[in-house]
Amino acid sequence: MAAFRSLERALQQTTRTSFYPGVEAAGSNCCRCPLGAKRYLLTDNIMKLKEFQHKKLAIAYNLPDTKETYFRNLEEKLTQNKLILKDELRTLLHLCQTRDDVELAKNVMYRYHTENRNVTLGEYKFGPVFMRLCYELDLEESAVELIKDQHLHGFFSDSTSFNILMDMLFIKGKYKNALEVLIEMKNQDVKFTKDTYVLAFAICYKLNSPESFKICTTLREEALIKGDVLSRRASCFAVALALNQNQVAKAASIFSQIMNPENITCTNLNLVKVREKVKDDAPNLLAKFDEIYGKLHINGQVTTYTLDTLLCRTPRDKKSHTLLLNKRTISRRTFQPLSQSLLAE
Numbered sequence: 001m002a003a004f005r006s007l008e009r010a011l012q013q014t015t016r017t018s019f020y021p022g023v024e025a026a027g028s029n030c031c032r033c034p035l036g037a038k039r040y041l042l043t044d045n046i047m048k049l050k051e052f053q054h055k056k057l058a059i060a061y062n063l064p065d066t067k068e069t070y071f072r073n074l075e076e077k078l079t080q081n082k083l084i085l086k087d088e089l090r091t092l093l094h095l096c097q098t099r100d101d102v103e104l105a106k107n108v109m110y111r112y113h114t115e116n117r118n119v120t121l122g123e124y125k126f127g128p129v130f131m132r133l134c135y136e137l138d139l140e141e142s143a144v145e146l147i148k149d150q151h152l153h154g155f156f157s158d159s160t161s162f163n164i165l166m167d168m169l170f171i172k173g174k175y176k177n178a179l180e181v182l183i184e185m186k187n188q189d190v191k192f193t194k195d196t197y198v199l200a201f202a203i204c205y206k207l208n209s210p211e212s213f214k215i216c217t218t219l220r221e222e223a224l225i226k227g228d229v230l231s232r233r234a235s236c237f238a239v240a241l242a243l244n245q246n247q248v249a250k251a252a253s254i255f256s257q258i259m260n261p262e263n264i265t266c267t268n269l270n271l272v273k274v275r276e277k278v279k280d281d282a283p284n285l286l287a288k289f290d291e292i293y294g295k296l297h298i299n300g301q302v303t304t305y306t307l308d309t310l311l312c313r314t315p316r317d318k319k320s321h322t323l324l325l326n327k328r329t330i331s332r333r334t335f336q337p338l339s340q341s342l343l344a345e
Contacts, residue, residue, distance in 0.1 A: 041202055042167050042195055043315050046160060052094075052132040059094040067095050074108060084112045086124060093129050102139060105130070106146065113155045127161030131168070140168045144177055148184050159185070159193045166199045175206045179215075194231050197223060201237035202312065205244070213245045220254075232258045237311060 044050070063070060074092060077084060089105075089112050096102050109126070116123075134143040143165050147156050156162065162185040169178035182200050185192070192200075197219070204216035216238055223230055235258040242251035271293060279286055 041170060041198055041312065041314070042163060046195060047132070047135075047164065047167075048128075049132060049135065052129070052136070056094045059091055063091075063095070070095065071101070071104060075104065078107060078111060083115060084108055086112075086116075089126060090124065090129070093126065093133055096133055096137075099137065099139065102133065102137065102142065105133075106142070109146075109155065110151060113152055117154055125158050125160070127156040127158055128164060130156075131161050131164040135164065135168050140165065140172065140174065140177070143168070144181060147181060153188065157188075157190065159190055159196055162190055163193070163195050163199060166196075166203065170199065170203060170206070173206075175203050178203045179207065179212070192223070192228060194229050194234070197228070197230055197234040198237070201234045201241070205237045205241040205311070208241065208244050210245065213241055213247065216241055217250070233311075233315070240307060240311060 060067065070091070074084075074088065076082075077088075089108055092105050092108055096105050109130070112126075130146075131143060134140060146152055147161065147165060162181060166178045166181050169175070169181065178199070182196075182203060185196070200219055201216050204212035220230065220238055235254055239251045239254045239258070242248070242254065
């Protein structure tokens with residue numbers, strides 16, 4: 001009951017908030033918006049799907065021969081046991097358009113990695129490119145198979161490859177497979193990033209079991225011991241999972257460390273679950289809670305979006321906001337504010 005009261009006090013302290021930037025109307029077709037048909041947990045700067053598409057077009061356009069000729073030459077190289085060059089594999093991955101194309105790419109990847117497994121420092125990372133290709137062609141099963149293959153250990157040595165694959169599986173609701181990839185990432189000693197922890201806690205939140213709660217708690221404790229950075233977003237998933245597992249004291253502990261009155265997710269993380277606790281454990285407080293909630297709702301301080309929607313949103317790139325803030329506001333010719341200069345000119 002004491003843990004519940006701490007959450008209740010946090011609710012009362014949350015007197016103002018704003019909608020999360022970028023939350024748009026339901027039904028939007030934009031792949032970046034949180035409520036669109038296609039959502040992912042990583043930013044565009046990490047996914048780089050558009051950049052990958054542009055690169056594919058450029059490579060296909062500048063290819064001296066046809067795609068069929070290029071593929072046939074690589075198949076002959078494999079048959080004759082000739083050396084596979086880095087640029088050849090990079091071009092091949094960008095030319096793949098079908099599942100059959102990817103089968104050839106996999107064979108070339110095996111050969112290339114066998115020849116170059118000891119050359120890693122400063123080398124081009126093929127892993128993220130292959131994962132973006134699998135993302136494009138819905139080949140998450142092949143991606144999981146290869147990232148766990150002992151013969152390719154070291155080929156996917158970067159966190160981005162694992163993160164993109166986990167995100168791909170998360171989108172498709174394949175949370176158990178995503179957890180397998182997370183465990184594989186840990187077993188291969190690939191360093192966890194801030195995005196990895198977001199994905200890890202999100203996967204555990206979706207699995208919503210005592211086992212996933214234990215995994216989430218262990219990873220969080222290990223991260224704090226190592227000094228790894230845990231974003232507020234990752235912690236929100238941890239709080240939501242703890243509440244779903246009826247671990248209110250643990251939820252309150254994490255929540256107290258991340259609470260931000262300006263953050264819509266934090267506010268609704270509190271409101272959504274507190275009412276359930278009030279209804280079950282303190283029905284005499286239900287009317288008071290509804291009164292408080294009603295006032296907050298009327299004043300536009302809470303959103304009607306579900307907690308799951310707020311958590312499982314596509315984040316915006318901070319870089320794009322920085323660029324907007326750094327846009328030129330003074331005319332180079334008149335040294336007047338740009339809006340006034342435009343009128344004068």
